[in-house]
Amino acid sequence: MPENQKQAQLIFRPMTTSDLDQVAAVDRAAFPTPWPKDAFLYEIKRGRNSVCWVAEQAESGGEIQVVASIVIWLVLDEAHIGTLAVKPGYRGQKIGQKLLALTLIECQRRGARQALLEVRQSNHAAQALYRKLGFETVGLRKDYYKDTHEDAILMTLERLNLENLAQLAQGG
Template sequence: MTDSNLILRRMKVVDIPQVYALDVTSFSLPWPERSYRYEVEENEHSRPWVMEDTSATPARIVGMIVVWLILDEAHVATLAVHPDYRRRGIGQRLLANALLEAQKEGAKLSYLEVRKTNSGAQALYERFGFLVDGVRPRYYVDNGEDAILMSLRPLDPQALTALLNAGETIP
């Protein structure tokens, strides 16, 4: 697989079974499959994206992100990369692209929640300049884990473009 085989594009209804399977593989509290259908077909605030590996037969969804654009805020609702494709810059490219596109639509800041124990995701967000704003105690219902609240202010298109392009060459 080369970078040229990875296509970043908007999520489509046909992607939902693979996106849901990726969610189940990645999280202990996956979204219901119908939630992704809602994000693609009905939620006017939703900006869902996927990374597709076109070298696989059939093509395979290897990463996804859902961002909600509400007024001038981009809320990162979910982000996942298939375990076989992690540490290749895919999460960084997905996040940079989604935030850059949201910024083009008027978003000035971004925020998210991340599990307290998810150090890998926190490191990704810190690379973007997200800062810790607080904690939501016992946020995750599966185990009562705290959520760390993080925000990025402002959304800088030059920095996001650099992160998008750098994601192509992360070892």
């Protein structure tokens, strides 16, 4: 089948224990100090206090693979983004944007009203994504990343806006 006729289907859904090998592989490909598999397992088991989702791509050939993952911690009315990664080769297709928007909608459904995150100062791609979602820089955390001694930029989204998030979840 010609490349442009391949029917790739993207599904966004909660992470399960059977995703863990693939989720850990996506994380390893994204970060100098990736989360171990057990850290994701712990987050899934915390259930009420975290939102753990994946994006799964079903290719026309039948192969299904995890291409992105996210973990968000819920603390009172705050959604704290713990980790977000898209598999290399699948970036630049709005997968990160859709996954983040959909999970923030889920966080809002579960009581969150605002969101925050830390991001490496050198990570311009992620910062651009967060700005597109409406996050603003509010501070700096010195020497936050112990592996590279890099500073973290602290970004917040003051009010989760369902209408805006729904549009972003559609790829807008």
